[in-house]
Amino acid sequence: MALKLPAQFGKYVLLGMVARGGMAEVYRAKSRAEIGGFERVYAIKRILPELNENREFINSLINEAKITVTLSHSNIAQVYDLGKVDETYYVAMEYVHGVDLHTAISKVELNLGRFPSEHAIHIAMCMLAGLDVAHRKRDSMGNPLAIVHRDISPHNVLLSYSGEVKIIDFGIALAANKLGTTRRGVIKGKLLYMAPEQARADEIDHRVDLFAVAMTLYRMLTGVLPFDAQNQYDIYRNVVDCRVPNPKHYNPNIPDSLAEVLRIAMQKDPERRYQDAYEFRSQLERVILEILPGYGQDSFRAFIEEYFGNPPMPADPPTDMPTADLPVARQMELLAQKSLMPNTGKRSKPGEQTAAARPSAQLQAARRVVQPPVAVDPFEEKATMLQLDAPNHSDIEAARQQQANAHRVQKRGLHRPTEARAGAAQRRPNPQEPSRLLIDWLIPLVFGLAAAALMALITYLVVIV
Secondary structure: OOHHHHHHOEEEEEEEEEEOOEEOOOOEEEOOOOOOOOOOOEEEEEEOHHHHHHHHHHHHHHHHHHOOOOOOOEEOEEEEEEEEOOOEEEEEEEEEOEEEEEHHHHHHHHHHOOOOHHHHHHHHHHHHHHHHHHHOEEEOOOOOOHHHHHHHHOHHHHEEOOOOEEEHHHHHHHHHHHOOOOOOOOOOHHHHHHHHHHOOOOOOOOHHHHHHHHHHHHHHHHHHHHHOOOHHHHHHHHHHHOOOOOOHHHOOOOOHHHHHHHHHHHOOOOOOOOOOOHHHHHHHHHHHHHHHOOOOOOHHHHHHHHHHHHOOOOOOOOOOHHHHHHEEEHHHHHHHHOOOOOOOOOOOOOOOOOOOOOHHHHHHHHOOOOOOOOOOOOOHHHHOOOOOEEOOOHHHHHHHHHHHHHHHHHHHOOOOOHHHHHHHHOOOOOOHHHHHHHHHHHHHHHHHHHHHHHHHHHHHHHOOO
């Protein structure tokens, strides 16, 4: 049930919903001013209720948050806090006022046909700069933390209206790997951006993130995801086989040097790819200096402002609402009580309702809440599979046989003829036929007999008299 916003949520005030997905709802929020009216804007990710009961997921979320909260870089959305309010876990993150990359790609392609190469390279370089910090992170004893995002894609990259590029969901993506079973043969992540070893459910390291960056760059430059297919089995085979066409096949304007960088970054064998984010980024930097020597952060900022503007932060909703000071779970409980009152068996007079059954003004307002639309990229819609059992050979053969059977059925044609349907309709019994028989035959017969008896009686009396 929709929350009536603003709503108090622990030490935060939820102001408006930003997005919702398979694991959480994201709200724009502010911390409660405690000293001198100081406030900060956050993105609060409320974990969905069904996941709050998954102890493996929650434990992983907590453990990974302890690590990711230490990541501090201009190209990573900072994680500030992880907590629990009214039995609901949440992650408090840096709020980025802007758009996600897959929305940006769609809008730019609508206007320009393709994403400009120099800006695509810049975004990839920023992603690699943030990943380099995460991949090299060490604990207090100097031991590598071996952080791997596992779910790099345009959906998990934000572009701020001021020209910043930030990776999000480090902790969420890592914890998501603990959802359900973790046996060998289960793959998790966005399949269309996945490295072959990740799709095979082999042991993985930071290099799967670099492969996903290369795939994201390929998507921006060409408008194509090379592993795309009609069904998940073919997609899976394409990912495992890792046959990536030369990007110049789709976009002849791509420089040869950039095509070569992508070829190396998307090799099937991890040992033949760039071995760390710094090496990959250095090669992209060489390319952008070659094709556009004067390019810099100001160039990208101007590009963002041209196509997305710099809209102001959304206005805060009015706060004069009685339920705003109640915990979120209590608000939902009250709304549920008001809308699901038990039937007492008593009937109300016309125009009368009991106080418990009559909707309150708050409930009527809550029912009128319209959830914001969630934009879905056609590639992302097919790609957002958080869990997919790796299909074996028999699965693939069964899927192909099913497709062949469906094709034969379609050719044979199994529709009932129109005449047969019409005949069946005509033969259907009419429930009104008994009443029609009574009216048309029985009643006139009774009246006729009564009239004959009356005439016989009159004749008898006349003769006797």
